Amino acid sequence: MFGLIGHLTSLEHAQAVAHQLGYPEYGDQGLDFWCSAPPQIVDDITVKSLTGQVIQGKYIESCFLPEMLSQRRIKAAIRKILNAMATAQKNGVDITALGGFSSIVFENFNLKENKQVRDVELDFRRFTTGNTHTAYIICRQVEQMSAQLGIDLAQATVAVCGATGDIGSAVCRWLDQKTDVQDLLLIARDQERLQALQGELGRGKILGLEEALPLADIVVWVASMPRGVDISSIPLKNPCLLIDGGYPKNLDSKLQQPGVHVLKGGIVEHALDIEWKIMEIVEMDVPDRQLFACFAEAMLLEFEQWHTNFSWGRNQITVQKMEQIGAASVKHGFKPLLHF
Known part of the structure; x- marks a missing residue:
C-alpha cells in the first residue's frame, strides 16, 4: 500500500474545504486550532496501471499550513509532519510520499533526528520526497x-x-x-x-x-x-x-x-482515471487524471515494489535515478502535463 502526505495552501483554503475533507467543524476555526489538529486519513485511493496492475493507497491530510512556517509556529509545523508520517506507518503503509512543504520541512529542520514519535519508531525507508520523479517530469x-x-x-x-x-x-x-x-x-x-x-x-x-x-x-x-x-x-x-x-x-x-x-x-497526467477525491480539493484541472509528480512517485514505487526511500537527502538525485523512475513512469501510464 502507498501513502500520500499532503497539506492545503493556506488557512483560507483549509477553512473553505474542511467540509469536503469530512471535518466541517474545522471550517470556522482559526490558525491556533489548525496548529493543534491531528493528521487525518481522508481518502482511500485506487490506481490502475497500463499493465493492468491495481494498487491501493491512502491520503493523509497533515493539517499543516504554510502559515505555520513563521518562527512562532515552526514547532507546530515540525510536529505536523512527524505525526503524519507516524500515522502512515501505523496504518501499514509501505511507501509514503511527502508532498508540498512536507519534504522541505523534513530536510530543513533535520527531522531524521526525530525517529521516535510517541509510540512509533519511524522507519525512514518507508518514505520518499518524490523529488526524483518531479525533477524528471520538469x-x-x-x-x-x-x-x-x-x-x-x-x-x-x-x-x-x-x-x-x-x-x-x-x-x-x-x-x-x-x-x-x-x-x-x-x-x-x-x-x-x-x-x-x-x-x-x-x-x-x-x-x-x-x-x-x-x-x-x-x-x-x-x-x-x-x-x-x-x-x-x-x-x-x-x-x-x-x-x-x-x-x-x-x-x-x-x-x-x-x-x-x-x-x-511537476504535474503528471495518468492514462486512466484514478479513484480518489483529493485532487478536486487541491483544484487540479482534471482531478481524475492529474496529480503532483511527487505523489506519483509513491505510486510508482508501489507498482514496482520498490519499498525504499527512493528520493531522500539533499542533492542526492542522479541522472541515472531520474532515468530509472522515468522508465517506470512511462510503463505505468504517467506523462508530463504538456498544455497551458
Missing part, C-alpha cells in the same frame, strides 16, 4: 514544450531559479548531461552552494534574479518566492517558457507578459 516538460514553442535547446539559455535545491540541482544535472542546451544560468541565495554546483557541472553562470531572467529563453522556477521580491516588472523574452515548479503554483498571475508561456511544472 526536465521532460522543458524538452517537449520548448519544441512546441519553437525554442531550440541547442541555442537556448535556461535559467534555473532554486538551482541549489534538491529538485533544482537535479534539473541542472539532467540539462547538462541529457540535452545540448547552450547556456545554464544558476540562481539561488546561497553563493557557496552555487559555486559548488557550478564546479560539479563544470559550467553555468551564477547570476542574480533580475540579471538572469531577461536573458533566459526558458525559466525553471523551483524556489520559494523570497519575501518582498516582485518579479512582475522584470522583462522576459518573447517567446519565453516558464516552468512553475513551486507550490502553490501562482506564477501565471505574476508574469502576465506577451509571449511568456507559464506551465505548471
